[in-house]
Amino acid sequence: MDDMNQFREMFFEEAQEHLETMETFLLDYDPESEPDIEALNSVFRAAHSIKGGSDIFGFKAMTGLTHVMENLLDSARNQELFLTSDLITVLLETIDLLKVILDNYHEDVEIDWDEVESGKTRLKSVLQEAKDTQQDATQEDDSVQDAVGEQTASDIEDEGFGFFEQEPEGSNSSDLEDEGFGFFEQETEDSKDSSLEDEGFGFFEQETEDSNSSDLEDEGFGFFETSSLDEETSEESQRYGFFHERLETDMASSSSDEQNKEAVHPSQDKQTSSTTPTTKLAPAKEDKTPIVKGKAAAESKPSESASIRVETVKIDKLVNLVGELVITQSMLNLIGSEAQESIAEKMQTALAELERNTREIQEAVMSVRMLPISFVFNRFPRLVRDLSNKLAKNIELVIEGGSTEIDKNLVEKISDPLTHLIRNSVDHGIEAPADRIAKGKPEKGTVKLIASQRGGEIVITVSDDGAGLNKERILNKALEKGISLPDPLTDEAIWLLIFAPGFSTAAEVTDVSGRGVGMDVVKRNIEALGGRVSIESNQNVGTTFEVRLPLTLAILDGMCVENANQVFVIPLVNIVESIQPLESQIKVMQNRQLLWVRDEYWPLINLEEALYGGLHPVNIGESIVVLVETAKRRYGLIVDGLLGQQQVVIKSLERHYRRVKGVAGATIMGDGSVALILDIESLVSSQSLELEEEVDHVILT
Amino acid sequence: MSSLPNNSGVHSVTREFLAFVLGDETYALDIMSVKEIRGYEPVTKIANAPNYIKGVINLRGDIVPIVDLRIKFGVGEPSYNEWTIVIMLNIKDRILGIVVDGVSDVMNFEEEDIKPAPEFGAAFDSRYLDGLAAVDDLMVIVVDIEALVSSEELGLFDTLDTV
Numbered sequence: 001m002d003d004m005n006q007f008r009e010m011f012f013e014e015a016q017e018h019l020e021t022m023e024t025f026l027l028d029y030d031p032e033s034e035p036d037i038e039a040l041n042s043v044f045r046a047a048h049s050i051k052g053g054s055d056i057f058g059f060k061a062m063t064g065l066t067h068v069m070e071n072l073l074d075s076a077r078n079q080e081l082f083l084t085s086d087l088i089t090v091l092l093e094t095i096d097l098l099k100v101i102l103d104n105y106h107e108d109v110e111i112d113w114d115e116v117e118s119g120k121t122r123l124k125s126v127l128q129e130a131k132d133t134q135q136d137a138t139q140e141d142d143s144v145q146d147a148v149g150e151q152t153a154s155d156i157e158d159e160g161f162g163f164f165e166q167e168p169e170g171s172n173s174s175d176l177e178d179e180g181f182g183f184f185e186q187e188t189e190d191s192k193d194s195s196l197e198d199e200g201f202g203f204f205e206q207e208t209e210d211s212n213s214s215d216l217e218d219e220g221f222g223f224f225e226t227s228s229l230d231e232e233t234s235e236e237s238q239r240y241g242f243f244h245e246r247l248e249t250d251m252a253s254s255s256s257d258e259q260n261k262e263a264v265h266p267s268q269d270k271q272t273s274s275t276t277p278t279t280k281l282a283p284a285k286e287d288k289t290p291i292v293k294g295k296a297a298a299e300s301k302p303s304e305s306a307s308i309r310v311e312t313v314k315i316d317k318l319v320n321l322v323g324e325l326v327i328t329q330s331m332l333n334l335i336g337s338e339a340q341e342s343i344a345e346k347m348q349t350a351l352a353e354l355e356r357n358t359r360e361i362q363e364a365v366m367s368v369r370m371l372p373i374s375f376v377f378n379r380f381p382r383l384v385r386d387l388s389n390k391l392a393k394n395i396e397l398v399i400e401g402g403s404t405e406i407d408k409n410l411v412e413k414i415s416d417p418l419t420h421l422i423r424n425s426v427d428h429g430i431e432a433p434a435d436r437i438a439k440g441k442p443e444k445g446t447v448k449l450i451a452s453q454r455g456g457e458i459v460i461t462v463s464d465d466g467a468g469l470n471k472e473r474i475l476n477k478a479l480e481k482g483i484s485l486p487d488p489l490t491d492e493a494i495w496l497l498i499f500a501p502g503f504s505t506a507a508e509v510t511d512v513s514g515r516g517v518g519m520d521v522v523k524r525n526i527e528a529l530g531g532r533v534s535i536e537s538n539q540n541v542g543t544t545f546e547v548r549l550p551l552t553l554a555i556l557d558g559m560c561v562e563n564a565n566q567v568f569v570i571p572l573v574n575i576v577e578s579i580q581p582l583e584s585q586i587k588v589m590q591n592r593q594l595l596w597v598r599d600e601y602w603p604l605i606n607l608e609e610a611l612y613g614g615l616h617p618v619n620i621g622e623s624i625v626v627l628v629e630t631a632k633r634r635y636g637l638i639v640d641g642l643l644g645q646q647q648v649v650i651k652s653l654e655r656h657y658r659r660v661k662g663v664a665g666a667t668i669m670g671d672g673s674v675a676l677i678l679d680i681e682s683l684v685s686s687q688s689l690e691l692e693e694e695v696d697h698v699i700l701t
Numbered sequence: 702m703s704s705l706p707n708n709s710g711v712h713s714v715t716r717e718f719l720a721f722v723l724g725d726e727t728y729a730l731d732i733m734s735v736k737e738i739r740g741y742e743p744v745t746k747i748a749n750a751p752n753y754i755k756g757v758i759n760l761r762g763d764i765v766p767i768v769d770l771r772i773k774f775g776v777g778e779p780s781y782n783e784w785t786i787v788i789m790l791n792i793k794d795r796i797l798g799i800v801v802d803g804v805s806d807v808m809n810f811e812e813e814d815i816k817p818a819p820e821f822g823a824a825f826d827s828r829y830l831d832g833l834a835a836v837d838d839l840m841v842i843v844v845d846i847e848a849l850v851s852s853e854e855l856g857l858f859d860t861l862d863t864v
Contacts, residue, residue, distance in 0.1 A: 611748035656795045657766040666764045674745040674759050
């Protein structure tokens, strides 16, 4: 049983991955261009694997659904069917459904069979529909396929292009109805009379057998119209859009087939538009196949990544052990410094070696935890696609820096905030197409998602080229909601108001966003990760959210300081400078001490007071002041002394205790004792904040 | 398992308790929650913590809080010397240590040995008590340590603060 369970778990993991693969490929798939057979093969393989696996475990709902999906994909990769945008949407929906089913099986929840059946039906019906509409194409393909292979396109190019371009000009839809038959007659000279009235389309005879004639007329014409009139944007044209393109490029190549040739020539001579139907698909298919084959040969090997699957628990354990190792190593260092003279030198050399090795192991282990941020980013194209469909906006998502590596824990936790930010940009940032055109912007909006590493931080920006934040609306809303306004009222400060709880300026609450629950959660989540978020916005140019995150949650570069016989760690990123102040630099305002340095007044905070309360008079002359700053505040922290800079392994206080204000976590020092890591942001109380504002004021005057 | 007859299990369940001393009073807690017993060692003070939370220690890589119940409940004198004992508990997958004056014994009680406690008397709120048990002349106060430790009153866990 255990073995079986293990295999089941493996199946769930793999199926999840396969589904994601399928989603990625389908999202990348451009129905407008040449079908990417390699991509289709990947999607097909993924579906096939899921089908096989689910069958073994008796997950009938998955097997059934993937079977239909597989059929569709198989036709697509065999070029019997072209994936249109609509088809892709249905496929994506099916993938969603499969994910739900997979979860259900995983958690032993009852399967919603109605849902499964309707999913299957939907797939089948679109498959059928697509087949019907594309049938002529495929059938002709079949007939022509073999023949076409080798012929060079150039032979026929002249002919082909010739009539295609000339003819369409002449024909418009009315032509088609009246004269349209005319050209069919010409092409299919034999079938002329009879075909016209009854079956109409010489070439289509094949089709007509399957489908009834009334359909044919409508669709058939639609088809011709689109293929001949470039500009048509009707639904039909979309559906047949691809015939079009192919025609232009390929048409000529195909026709070693006699039938085709005949068709082409007569039409060309007579300069009637109608040849399209015959040449239409056959060539399209033909020229494609060779190309694809070449491609496939070149890229046939799917990139096999040399990797193994490891449980995260194991990695976490490794990280913990390395943490312990680092501590042991610094203990050894302490002992080594006391070594007797005779062995002192050898000892030092060995210890230095050990230190270097330890550091390398630590870095190597840490890098195991790092994942490319594309793990998060990859889900956003889908999000943007769905949202922009829903909102009837035309939006392109540009992703850069997906290979930037970030700690695994962060990857999981940053996903939600980023989703909110992107939704916000799509929903509120980018204007409706009409508005954009009115403003002289391109109709298509762009949302950019960019990740990069800067020093010890990962910077992720979400920017749109939309309307920008509306200052007036934000201020009004803040007043309405009773949110106190910042002082001074800088742009930056105003933008930050949108992170206030319950704030939402969307005139209308949509089901995409606008309930005002999002943004404050975004900020809180990001800050919980030790990150910061800032906003830049310009009217009608766009809005940029910048999220800064620490590279890893596990290790921190810190300055160890001593205060009241206890050791504390201050994150190095927060430290501006450490100084030993002179009496003359200390000023007093409202019984609070200020330090005059770097042409500014820095409020002084006594670490002992900030952490444990009470009053602790210190002799400034003997103390050290560490100047620290965060995105929001800057002050000087009074401590007894500096102990030195060190990389520390962050341990959570919350694991066995709870979150403590002013403390970001704890770490274990070389001697085995615990030191608290300070959270500079939350260390000072609101009272000290007020002081800070007054100080700003002082500086201004 | 249930198919096997188990006479002792049918009538009453015998549980093992660890007895410990706070001041002059003897308390007992379910031994299944005890991880280990160790001597008191210096702790690292934690900011913004009530006085009965002495601080945290490094328990083989885990940062673990130490609570002095003597301070919290005003029983006995909070003194720390070489005989001061810390009982490390493992409760709801969390570890914490409680400082006691001494550990006396392991005791076996059956359910009916534990009498309901009167509403007054013990320093502990009766919500955190399983009851009272008599061992010879000694009265043992049986503590529901899980309820006590996870109580809001002790403030050890982020119970309300769900963020």
